[in-house]
Amino acid sequence: MSMIEFHNVEKYYGKFHALTNINLTIEKGETVVLIGPSGSGKSTLIRTINGLESINSGQLIVNGFDLASKKTNMNKIRREVGMVFQHFNLYNNKTVLENIMLGPRVVLGRKEDENKKIAMELLEQVGLSEKAESMPSMLSGGQKQRIAIARSLAMHPKCILFDEPTSALDPEMIDDVLNVMKQIAKDSSMTMVVVTHEMGFAREVGDRVVFMADGQILEDDAKEEFFDGQPSNERARQFLSKIIKH
Amino acid sequence: MINIVSSHSSELLSGLGQTVLCSLIALFFSLIIGSMFAIFEVLPNKILQTIGRIYVEVVRNIPLLVVTMFFYIVIPQYVVSIDGFVAGTIGLTIYTSAFIAETVRAGIQSVSGGQMEAARSNGMSYWQSMRYIVLPQAFKIVIPPLGNQFINLVKNSSVLAFVAGFDLMYVGNDIASTTFDTINSYLVVGVMYLIITMPLSYYMRYLEKRTNRGAA
Amino acid sequence: MRKILKSVALVFSLMVSLLVLSSCGSKKEVKNTNAWTQAQKTDSLTWGVKADTKLFGLMNVKTSQIEGFDIDMAKALTKKMLGKDAKANFVQVTSQTRIPLLKNGNLDAIIATMTITDERKKVVDFSNSYFDAGQSLLVKKGSPIKNVQDLNKSGTKVIGVVGSNSVENIKKFAPKAQVIQLQDYAQALTALKSGQGAALTTDNGILFGMAVDNPNYQVVGKAFTKEPYGVAINKGQDDLKEHVNKALKELEKSGEYNKLIEKWFGNIAGFDYKEVER
Structure with a gap:
């Protein structure tokens, strides 16, 4: 069974056709990088996967559950599908440690000592052990994003969605965050869907590259094909040449 | 002023007591009712949203005296016999709850939507997200305007005087009309309101500072 | 602690300034012009x-x-x-x-x-x-209240108007009754109608005026004061x-x-x- 399956998915915002005939299958353990110009529907697409955006028609199956079905419990799906946001969205009223421990405690009912142990290990993994008692407002953007990743990992999800995780960061912070993400991609069998403009990251850890424009998937290639060969789609070629020049 | 205080101390004290009692009851219930309607207004449910909206718009746009008179005059005729104190306290509660609802709603909505999305993506239900993430942040934002509402509530409790609720204002009217010393009678009453509202005002400030320190 | 002292001091200074104000106010009386x-x-x-x-x-x-x-x-x-x-x-x-x-x-x-x-x-x-x-009582027709003595029971509420002599009189004639003072006669009458009190008391002339417009209500008992x-x-x-x-x-x-x-x-x-x- 695949992790995520889109079948003929359509999505509108009023009259605006945000997603057009999306067909996409992502296997367990795969790392898929979503690229494309802004306004192409990448963020909308990734947000449909954990139900932050609903779809108008078609079928979307995540972890074996049909998201359009009323019987599907979205809270259950979100336990297994974490999300990392462009603007971090750390809980402003909680310490760093509490940000990581809150979900496992109230959602999974994880025991307190175990919860703390896991949280501290994750803090170490993202290199921020000393910030455990800090409030989010005292952290830099890069630190916030690494905590946000740790918060997602603490739920032990099967899949994590990254919605432009580095585009709100100062350039010198980007690598810290990307390194953490690369580690996750290499270490585990976790499925990762990443919306990003970081081609270096895509080339290094991506299994597949999906190119979107105007709400449609125009290119869906294995990484080698996309970067070393030539994308068959003209717009994808243009986009790629621009990005690489920069 | 001193004369009035010494010759009417027991009436003034009982009036003060009634005012404080009414204010405390109204504060407690208007906070609960107001928060409830505020949550109605932000829930992703069109019907409850509409109910909340209508409640707030209707109640806050009717003068307090009219709301109170309704409970004093109409309810006893058709529903159940309630006296001036009860009618006044209910009126004040309902009236204030609409303003508290507006304040709390604004507080909830000023918490960035990303907080709710993050909590939901973390697997929490809507109510868990509200309880652990959104409401605590909204509460902090809402403390200063809520303080204003509480102080207004104490002052508005003088509506009891119009329905014979035996509050401070009622006692003041009584003293003024029996002693004919209108100026001093109302000065005494004014100072007694200050005795209630000033500490409240300072307490709200203290609370504001403390919560700000808690999460800078 | 310091803050509490500060606020107490503030309240006191306010009281003092009000006192000064009020003593100024009472001086201003119209005696001089004829x-x-x-x-x-x-x-x-x-x-x-x-x-x-x-x-x-x-x-x-x-x-x-x-x-x-x-x-x-x-x-x-x-x-x-x-x-x-x-x-x-x-x-x-x-x-x-x-x-x-x-x-x-x-x-x-x-x-x-x-x-x-x-x-x-x-x-x-x-x-x-x-x-x-003379002061008298207005009650709903058929009320058990026939005169001012009937009001002298604890728990009985009598409606009057703030600042009128009649509320002081009731305290003498029916000391056990509770007096409810409202703002004016219109409000007092409405309160009587909604059952906030057993009787409305004031001068008979005024009460008869009310009874004219409200045939369900009547003046009872002789005037008990002059x-x-x-x-x-x-x-x-x-x-x-x-x-x-x-x-x-x-x-x-x-x-x-x-x-x-x-x-x-x-x-x-x-x-x-x-x-x-x-």
Whole structure:
């Protein structure tokens, strides 16, 4: 069974056709990088996967559950599908440690000592052990994003969605965050869907590259094909040449 | 002023007591009712949203005296016999709850939507997200305007005087009309309101500072 | 701790400044000008009258004129005192506002169902009585309350109007009853109708006025007090007071007084207007 399956998915915002005939299958353990110009529907697409955006028609199956079905419990799906946001969205009223421990405690009912142990290990993994008692407002953007990743990992999800995780960061912070993400991609069998403009990251850890424009998937290639060969789609070629020049 | 205080101390004290009692009851219930309607207004449910909206718009746009008179005059005729104190306290509660609802709603909505999305993506239900993430942040934002509402509530409790609720204002009217010393009678009453509202005002400030320190 | 001290100090300084303010305020009284010479100069008198009391002073919403026995008396007195072309001005007052308004000089005299009492004599002067009222009770028809003694039970609520003499009287005649004071007669009557009290008490003339418009309600028991209404005038205005008294006597002698009594009370059921004629 695949992790995520889109079948003929359509999505509108009023009259605006945000997603057009999306067909996409992502296997367990795969790392898929979503690229494309802004306004192409990448963020909308990734947000449909954990139900932050609903779809108008078609079928979307995540972890074996049909998201359009009323019987599907979205809270259950979100336990297994974490999300990392462009603007971090750390809980402003909680310490760093509490940000990581809150979900496992109230959602999974994880025991307190175990919860703390896991949280501290994750803090170490993202290199921020000393910030455990800090409030989010005292952290830099890069630190916030690494905590946000740790918060997602603490739920032990099967899949994590990254919605432009580095585009709100100062350039010198980007690598810290990307390194953490690369580690996750290499270490585990976790499925990762990443919306990003970081081609270096895509080339290094991506299994597949999906190119979107105007709400449609125009290119869906294995990484080698996309970067070393030539994308068959003209717009994808243009986009790629621009990005690489920069 | 001193004369009035010494010759009417027991009436003034009982009036003060009634005012404080009414204010405390109204504060407690208007906070609960107001928060409830505020949550109605932000829930992703069109019907409850509409109910909340209508409640707030209707109640806050009717003068307090009219709301109170309704409970004093109409309810006893058709529903159940309630006296001036009860009618006044209910009126004040309902009236204030609409303003508290507006304040709390604004507080909830000023918490960035990303907080709710993050909590939901973390697997929490809507109510868990509200309880652990959104409401605590909204509460902090809402403390200063809520303080204003509480102080207004104490002052508005003088509506009891119009329905014979035996509050401070009622006692003041009584003293003024029996002693004919209108100026001093109302000065005494004014100072007694200050005795209630000033500490409240300072307490709200203290609370504001403390919560700000808690999460800078 | 320091903060508490600070706020206490603040409250105290406020109180002191209010005290100073109030002592300044009470000095400002209108004793120096002679109201009577002033009235002769302007050829007019300003009267404080009720506008919520049927038969005595009630605002007619159609004409926006205040009408009633008090109004007619004020007009007649003014003409007797100052001549045919003199003008009587009317200012609406309530039981609560009438004395302050008189004392700060907004009114020359009050003719507003105001009983002459010793308490009030300490603050204002009164003319001779111009109407002999007595306090009575208004109840719903069929009520067990027949007289003021029936009210003297704890738990019984009696409705009155703030600042009126009748609420003080009830405390004497039915000390166990609880008195509920409302802002004006209209509110008091509405409260009686919604069952906030067992009876409404005030002067019989006023109560009969209410009973006219509300046939389900009736005046019960004989008047249990004497409530002579007087014209209230500021202390020190003896000239004006004497002229009011003189004019009042002339009105009584000429029969004009009885005509006004008949006009307003002649066909009120249950009210023996002959008793108050002079």
